[in-house]
Amino acid sequence: MSTSAKYWRGIPQRYRLEAERCASCGMEFFPPRLVCQGCGGRKFLPVKLGDTGKLLTYTVIRVGPSEFCEQTPYAMGIVELEGGVRMTGQLADVDFDKIEIGLPVRIEFRKIREEGQAGILCYGYKFVPVT
Numbered sequence: 205m206s207t208s209a210k211y212w213r214g215i216p217q218r219y220r221l222e223a224e225r226c227a228s229c230g231m232e233f234f235p236p237r238l239v240c241q242g243c244g245g246r247k248f249l250p251v252k253l254g255d256t257g258k259l260l261t262y263t264v265i266r267v268g269p270s271e272f273c274e275q276t277p278y279a280m281g282i283v284e285l286e287g288g289v290r291m292t293g294q295l296a297d298v299d300f301d302k303i304e305i306g307l308p309v310r311i312e313f314r315k316i317r318e319e320g321q322a323g324i325l326c327y328g329y330k331f332v333p334v335t
Contacts, residue, residue, distance in 0.1 A: 221255070221311065221329065223289055224248035234289045256334065257285035259307040264300055271317050283309055283331050296330040308334040 223234040228245035234253060239246055262281035265272075272278070279295040281303075295303065296314065309331040316328045 221253040222250050223253050225251045232287055232289050234291060253289055253311075254286040255311045257283045257291075257309055257311075257331075259295075259303070259305060259309055259331070260284050260290065261305065262295060262303055271319070275317075279303060281309075281331060285311075291329070293328075294330045295332070297332045302333075310334050 221234075222236075223232045224236040225232050225248060226240040226242060226245045227247040227249055229240060229243040231240055231242040232251060233240070233248075236248065240248075260282045262279055264277055264279050266277045267273075268276045268278065277300070279298065279300060280292065281295050282290055282292050284290050291311075293311075294316075295309070296312070298307075311329045312332050313327060314330045316326045316330075318324065319326055
């Protein structure tokens with residue numbers, strides 16, 4: 205599926221960091237799910253995620269896919285936000301030698317890449333160290 209501005213704006217979790225909380229047991233999910241893995245419930249309420257967390261694990265990509273080859277090397281990590289939701293994303297503004305498990309980070313909304321010959325800009329979240 206090609207990128208269209210309408211498609212990307214229609215995904216609230218991408219731009220507003222919305223997760224869903226199960227109305228029955230309270231588990232939070234990002235991205236949203238149809239069925240709660242905790243209790244099997246199917247009723248969810250939107251919830252705004254916090255913008256800070258800690259780095260659980262990471263890797264440095266030295267040979268990236270074609271869309272990201274101009275950005276290599278870059279670091280990717282899994283971050284646990286306050287509340288327990290885990291997200292995968294790129295680590296930005298960080299020296300690779302200073303990345304460590306437990307690093308406090310915050311989410312920033314940034315350009316991820318350009319797509320196609322028209323140069324459509326795709327935005328999303330990246331993690332930056334809390335200073």
